[in-house]
Amino acid sequence: MHRRLWLFIAVLVLASLACTLGSRNESNNTVPTPIPTTVVIAASPTSQPSITPAPTASPRPTNTPVPNCTPRRDWPTIVVQPGDTLFGIGLQVGATVEQLVAANCLASADTIYVGQALYVPSVPPPPPPITPIPTCPNPWFFVFDAGLRRDTDTCPKPVVALSAFGQDFEGG
Amino acid sequence: MPGSTDGRGTVYVIYNSGIWQTFPDTWQIGQPESDPALVPPSGRYQPVQSIGKVWRDNPLVRQELGWALEPQTPFTGRFQEPSGAPDIFLNRVPYFYVDHGKWGIVLRLYAVNMGPNTWEVAGRY
Structure with missing residues (x-):
């Protein structure tokens, strides 16, 4: 991040300098000097990071x-x-x-x-040993609404199918 | 809210107030399905058979539920409960999950000891 910021500033400075040089050249009515903008791009720091010598093992304190x-x-x-x-x-x-x-x-x-x-x-x-979360052999037959799971430490029993009749009423 | 029978001889009455009751299913084939003297208003229905018998035999239920909004419809419900130690040993209220049978919602029914049973929507499918 620091290097990128620095590069950005460098481009601005060089671009600003180039603009200044360009306008100066125009005011003098001379052939403008090619602005080496590519130099700016090529100026991306590709310097190899200096090799930091491996730290020597510090002697064990006595x-x-x-x-x-x-x-x-x-x-x-x-x-x-x-x-x-x-x-x-x-x-x-x-x-x-x-x-x-x-x-x-x-x-x-x-x-x-x-x-x-x-x-x-x-x-x-x-x-204490880490107790692995058991894999339940029977899944819940529905998806819990958020925050409504009450039994995170247990597995469900098998689903029991029920033949039923249902009816809605006006009150209740 | 619905009343329902679960095929095991139990009628569940689930009230909008958040409580639920069960009644034994005492209706048998051959008994009257309904009471012709009870005429519902237009657009309402008298419950019949198992649900109707509970409705007719229990005035408080009938008063609370009112008339049915629709004829009873069959469905395959689902019932599931957590495994493990009995809830009484875990010091928590026993509960189980019941497929409501409609609207894709599942109810968690708490069997409250010495108190009204309560329920809540637990999830969906």
């Missing part, structure tokens, strides 16, 4: 051992996943950031890294 600290090796461990923070982990395992820092002898709350094993007081329960 935790400076906290002197006189004993990790809670009696606690279970979890492995830090991408996006994890000590605060978020603490919410899952029922511990404060300070407790986790102390239990793992971390220099600070910012020094965890992906793949690191952390001692936690309890392992969070696994997420």
Whole structure:
């Protein structure tokens, strides 16, 4: 979007310049200089994007051992996943950031890294399995009006056909 | 609104007020189909047979429904209910769907315990 806007402005400037040059040439009664409008079109930036050198793998941070600290090796461990923070982990395992820092002898709350094993007081329960929506063997014999489906969690029983008589009345 | 029989010996009376009732179908072939003493006004009809017997035997129904707008017509209705645990265990009012038989609409009929049964239009076909 930014590049497109820039191109549009560039065309205007060059076109404006071309008009100016053209009118100037006319006022001087000289042969007009061909206006290189095609240049403008050809001026679409086709420059190859510069190759950004691949980032070198940053060295895994190392935790400076906290002197006189004993990790809670009696606690279970979890492995830090991408996006994890000590605060978020603490919410899952029922511990404060300070407790986790102390239990793992971390220099600070910012020094965890992906793949690191952390001692936690309890392992969070696994997420509940995703229950697939059952495919109903019997379809509803009609289409629900908007918002009138009451039983989205159940399938219908088979349709029962009824031989009936119907009659409309004036009242009711 | 219609009264109807469902072939299982039940007459459903569905009122415009949003409630519905059922009555056992007690009419049998050989019994009078109608009451000749009840003469409908022009353009109206006295219900006959099963619907007519409920209409004649229940003054409140008759008062509420008035005269029929048309002769009764046969249709193949459809009845369907949700599966799963009984509604009483799900703490919800039992209900089922009935093809109204006309106008392509399907009614959801709630069987309200200790109260008037209610209904609403649930969908179309």
